Amino acid sequence: MNETTTLTNRERRENVAFLSQAFAADPHLPAEVLDADERARFVAEPEQQGGIFFKLLCYGALAAQPAPESVVDADWHRMEAAGVVEALFAGEFDLTRYAVDPPVSRSDSKGKIIDFARLAEARDTWQGLLPAPADPDVAVDVLHAASGGALKSRAFWSVREMRRLGLWDDAALDSYACVPDGRVRKRAVRMGLIDLPEKADTFADMKAVSRALHAVLRLGEAPDGAFDLPVSSAAQRCEICDAARMAACPMPHCRWRREHADA
Numbered sequence: 001m002n003e004t005t006t007l008t009n010r011e012r013r014e015n016v017a018f019l020s021q022a023f024a025a026d027p028h029l030p031a032e033v034l035d036a037d038e039r040a041r042f043v044a045e046p047e048q049q050g051g052i053f054f055k056l057l058c059y060g061a062l063a064a065q066p067a068p069e070s071v072v073d074a075d076w077h078r079m080e081a082a083g084v085v086e087a088l089f090a091g092e093f094d095l096t097r098y099a100v101d102p103p104v105s106r107s108d109s110k111g112k113i114i115d116f117a118r119l120a121e122a123r124d125t126w127q128g129l130l131p132a133p134a135d136p137d138v139a140v141d142v143l144h145a146a147s148g149g150a151l152k153s154r155a156f157w158s159v160r161e162m163r164r165l166g167l168w169d170d171a172a173l174d175s176y177a178c179v180p181d182g183r184v185r186k187r188a189v190r191m192g193l194i195d196l197p198e199k200a201d202t203f204a205d206m207k208a209v210s211r212a213l214h215a216v217l218r219l220g221e222a223p224d225g226a227f228d229l230p231v232s233s234a235a236q237r238c239e240i241c242d243a244a245r246m247a248a249c250p251m252p253h254c255r256w257r258r259e260h261a262d263a
Helices: 009-025 036-044 046-063 069-081 084-090 095-100 107-111 113-121 123-129 136-146 153-164 171-176 182-191 203-219 243-248 255-260
Strands: none
Touching: 009 203, 036 046, 046 069, 046 084, 046 113, 046 123, 046 153, 069 084, 069 107, 084 113, 107 113, 113 123, 123 136, 136 153, 136 171, 136 203, 153 171, 153 203, 171 203, 182 203, 182 255, 243 255
16 A cells, blocks of 8 residues: 555545544444343452453453354353353363363364453453552553563453443553554555554554554544444455445545546
8 A cells, every 4th residue: 555645634534524423323233241130240340340341351251252242152152151250360260171062163262262261360460450440551461461462453342341231441542552454454554544554463563553543543533432433343354445335435535446446
């Protein structure tokens, strides 16, 4: 991509306004991993915070696989029903029983038990973020390190969910609450919302993407608490854009369209 093609702040604001209006009209909210009772207990019962946060992190690790959200959710509910996450956190997990009769059939999901176990062993590290991170700038670094890298873009997802669910109050965390997964990075770059390489996927790159996307969404006055959702849930399929899609795309200003419309 030609790095000299950059949208003006006005054009970016108009793009964000378009995305925000579409999101407000038809919000596609992610499944809430923590139910109302768990959220209430997190606030009222400090001794329960570790187990509740562990559940959120395990879902994040499970979702870090190339599978549709519906498939991940189905496997998650099977693991929940089998008590896998609770047993791991309590130190009562029976690996032999799990290996002989796993609650899920897909190899990707079965193998995630390794990441769950790593997170359980690293609880002394990530529990330092509870009840809320003392230093918002390093929260995602702590999660990434404690998970052995299993939580990469999902480290940002964990921060987003804690903020979205009202369990962490510090607005300084919002700079790392835009989930910079591959789809979001590609869309944000191709739309022209941010000026970073769409293939930049190191953890440092992801921190830069999250900060940049947060800044431009605030520039465009995106809804509070939406974070990356106006981009990640947008109808525009920028990652598979072609001539026909460009011709019908209602995005007000598109960097990709400018560079490829005449190709």
